[in-house]
Amino acid sequence: NAGVTQTPKFQVLKTGQSMTLQCAQDMNHEYMSWYRQDPGMGLRLIHYSVGAGITDQGEVPNGYNVSRSTTEDFPLRLLSAAPSQTSVYFCASSHDRSYEQYFGPGTRLTVT
Amino acid sequence: AQSVTQLDSQVPVFEEAPVELRCNYSSSVSVYLFWYVQYPNQGLQLLLKYLSGSTLVKSINGFEAEFNKSQTSFHLRKPSVHISDTAEYFCAISNFGNEKLTFGTGTRLTIIP
Secondary structure, three states: OOOEEEEOOEEEEOOOOOEEEEEEEOOOOOEEEEEEEEOOOEEEEEEEEEEOOEEEEOOOOOOEEEOOOOOOEOOEEEOOOOHHHOEEEEEEEEOOOOOOOEEOOOEEEEEO | OOEEEOOOOEEEEEOOOOEEEOOEEEOOOOEEEEEEEEOOOOOEEEEEEEOOOOOEEEOOOOOEEEEEOOOOEEEEEEOOOOHHHOEEEEEEEEEOOOOOOEEOOOEEEEEEO
8 A cells, every 4th residue: 555645745836826736545545634734833734525525624724725536536726826835735544433644745835 | 612732842852761742732522632743754643542441542662641631631751762753743632523633733852862
């Protein structure tokens, strides 16, 4: 198993550009989520999904969109990048009610 | 609203000395408790979790944490640390029946040889 994979590892965007951060898992996990990690703030939940076709907002959803068309994939879209979105983004997945989330290696995003 | 407080942002410890990383939480409902570890340039890994039963939970690499409901705490301890324990440690909570995690701000553990 590859576990949770994220692409790209690094990305630099200009303000106003859009992009999609990819996340995939091969463990048939129902639950997937996106977090952002900022210095001194820990990890904050952006969006999550409890299964294909079902998504919901987390703590800091503004400026981000998600969709879940398959069990395996959960892409995160930045519609119009802003410097405040400079962060490290982590995708995670778990079996429903297992309470053990598996994290990907992260994507470091810089918006100039 | 619920929150997790990790008062110590950095903890330096000599190798083979004991360590305690503190975690307190606030929630109006019952919660599950977790410690995740992040090694340099990696994603997070679950270290241990408390869901129910014995309030003392242990990891395979010698860490343990005790749930104290009256003090709303879940402190992480290890009797003797090693260089390989150098990492950032995050305390987190979730509501019963819910996978959504609320994280603390993290504690960076530095081991001094």
